[in-house]
Amino acid sequence: MATTQPDPEDLTARARIRDAALLQFGEHGFERATIREIAKAAGVSSGLVRHHFGSKQELREACDEFMYRTVRKLSDQARAGLVHGAFGDLNHLAAARAVLLPYQNYLARALADGTAAALFDQMVDITEEWLARADEKRAGAPPAASRKARATVLTAMAMAVPVLHQHVSRSIGADMFTPEGDREVAYALIDLYSHALITPDDAATARDALDTVWSKQPPADRDAVIRAFEEQNDD
Amino acid sequence: MATTQPDPEDLTARARIRDAALLQFGEHGFERATIREIAKAAGVSSGLVRHHFGSKQELREACDEFMYRTVRKLSDQARAGLVHGAFGDLNHLAAARAVLLPYQNYLARALADGTAAALFDQMVDITEEWLARADEKRAGAPPAASRKARATVLTAMAMAVPVLHQHVSRSIGADMFTPEGDREVAYALIDLYSHALITPDDAATARDALDTVWSKQPPADRDAVIRAFEEQNDD
DNA sequence: ACAGTCACTACACACGCGTATAGCGTCCTG
DNA sequence: CAGGACGCTATACGCGTGTGTAGTGACTGT
Numbered sequence: 001m002a003t004t005q006p007d008p009e010d011l012t013a014r015a016r017i018r019d020a021a022l023l024q025f026g027e028h029g030f031e032r033a034t035i036r037e038i039a040k041a042a043g044v045s046s047g048l049v050r051h052h053f054g055s056k057q058e059l060r061e062a063c064d065e066f067m068y069r070t071v072r073k074l075s076d077q078a079r080a081g082l083v084h085g086a087f088g089d090l091n092h093l094a095a096a097r098a099v100l101l102p103y104q105n106y107l108a109r110a111l112a113d114g115t116a117a118a119l120f121d122q123m124v125d126i127t128e129e130w131l132a133r134a135d136e137k138r139a140g141a142p143p144a145a146s147r148k149a150r151a152t153v154l155t156a157m158a159m160a161v162p163v164l165h166q167h168v169s170r171s172i173g174a175d176m177f178t179p180e181g182d183r184e185v186a187y188a189l190i191d192l193y194s195h196a197l198i199t200p201d202d203a204a205t206a207r208d209a210l211d212t213v214w215s216k217q218p219p220a221d222r223d224a225v226i227r228a229f230e231e232q233n234d235d
Numbered sequence: 236m237a238t239t240q241p242d243p244e245d246l247t248a249r250a251r252i253r254d255a256a257l258l259q260f261g262e263h264g265f266e267r268a269t270i271r272e273i274a275k276a277a278g279v280s281s282g283l284v285r286h287h288f289g290s291k292q293e294l295r296e297a298c299d300e301f302m303y304r305t306v307r308k309l310s311d312q313a314r315a316g317l318v319h320g321a322f323g324d325l326n327h328l329a330a331a332r333a334v335l336l337p338y339q340n341y342l343a344r345a346l347a348d349g350t351a352a353a354l355f356d357q358m359v360d361i362t363e364e365w366l367a368r369a370d371e372k373r374a375g376a377p378p379a380a381s382r383k384a385r386a387t388v389l390t391a392m393a394m395a396v397p398v399l400h401q402h403v404s405r406s407i408g409a410d411m412f413t414p415e416g417d418r419e420v421a422y423a424l425i426d427l428y429s430h431a432l433i434t435p436d437d438a439a440t441a442r443d444a445l446d447t448v449w450s451k452q453p454p455a456d457r458d459a460v461i462r463a464f465e466e467q468n469d470d
Numbered sequence: 471a472c473a474g475t476c477a478c479t480a481c482a483c484a485c486g487c488g489t490a491t492a493g494c495g496t497c498c499t500g
Numbered sequence: 501c502a503g504g505a506c507g508c509t510a511t512a513c514g515c516g517t518g519t520g521t522a523g524t525g526a527c528t529g530t
Contacts, residue, residue, distance in 0.1 A: 031266030160395030
């Protein structure tokens with residue numbers, strides 16, 4: 001059986017610890033994961049973890065930075081081989097996904113609890129570049145929000161599927177890390193990205209409505225809020 | 236100064252504990268939040284928390300169920316007052332947002348770590364109904380993915396902004412829970428939802444490319460994967 | 471040959487945590 | 501007026517955890 005990853009035996013102890021931490025943090029979360037268990041998984045003593053990383057928090061930061069470097073390397077690779085197909089090179093995308101797959105859980109948790117800021121910002125930058133090219137071909141009215149804001153929200157949306165992968169898998173009835181589930185999710189994503197969900201008219205209406213809500217606080221909201229609260233105090 | 240929420244003094248001790256737990260879990264996460272701190276915030280002894288909820292885990296489950304009931308009530312309200320404007324009633328949406336605002340952090344964390352499954356599934360159901368109506372007006376080729384799958388992915392996307400709110404706020408340079416940040420995010424969302432990001436042709440190309448990837452594992456991927464790994468083992 | 475550094479281990483400490491238990495006052499019920 | 505159920509507190513226990521420290525062997529430069 002061929003290993004797609006370098007033999008863990010070939011890595012330095014420090015790298016093995018980081019790798020084990022990535023996996024343990026990803027599986028159990030930062031708090032529940034223990035230094036002793038990470039050490040055991042890496043085949044070292046718990047003291048060595050402290051020796052190399054100082055503290056659990058610093059170990060986490062090392063993990064974050066490793067992921068940041070990994071994603072950066074991946075995106076540089078993709079950028080270098082760009083101007084290929086319709087939207088980036090699908091081979092690079094597939095490669096990136098394959099590389100990140102074992103760390104998916106860590107990535108999801110890190111993003112969700114607010115660490116890995118540099119990593120997110122980096123993804124926003126990538127998205128913003130992509131959006132700049134998309135805007136050139138864009139027809140109709142100019143965007144109502146800044147490119148940065150749109151890139152940010154779009155990045156968050158793109159991360160939603162990995163971050164909420166447990167729910168996504170359960171809801172579609174297939175593990176999204178198997179080919180079947182993956183296909184279903186990818187097709188759904190392509191469909192959603194290639195169709196506008198609301199019409200430009202609806203969009204204008206929504207913007208107007210929001211402007212009204214923001215300018216004067218409509219009393220209807222308050223009533224609904226209070227009613228909702230009163231009704232739910234039934235325990 | 237008017238309180239938008241019912242006076243905490245009016246709630247039963249049990250409700251106050253649950254409320255405090257929701258806030259503490261939301262702010263610090265389930266593991267870091269302590270029963271003692273929750274009890275202090277609720278103005279009771281830590282023993283009472285155990286008396287009412289049995290264990291920390293059961294307290295969490297009670298919180299999840301409370302959020303589930305809250306969202307359900309909110310969606311029932313919205314459903315009852317539906318058939319109004321372009322897409323649901325914006326007043327109800329605003330009210331729901333106002334009600335959920337204090338629990339945003341809890342919701343985000345619960346979703347991210349895979350609990351609150353019932354809550355997510357409920358949201359998928361709501362999205363699926365919405366999608367069914369949208370599909371009626373849909374032009375062009377029929378969807379390539381099941382409605383359930385599209386609703387699932389769309390729900391995940393919709394939750395992305397609240398779940399990753401820390402990153403979103405930082406990236407747009409304004410707290411998304413203040414009017415300024417909220418407006419920027421909402422406008423970005425409306426813009427993204429009202430414009431197709433890729434053309435139907437691109438979509439077809441992407442599907443073909445994915446089918447190729449899935450049918451025969453192209454060696455280019457493996458190479459890229461291994462190259463990426465080799466290059467990043469530099470620490 | 472020798473001192474020093476470094477990767478690494480074993481062991482112990484202190485502390486915060488969830489949990490358990492005993493007890494107190496109050497209110498309802500027969 | 502007993503008596504039990506209930507809401508609630510105070511206090512203690514035990515365990516797992518991150519962290520600290522002392523020590524060992526191997527390799528290195530002088």
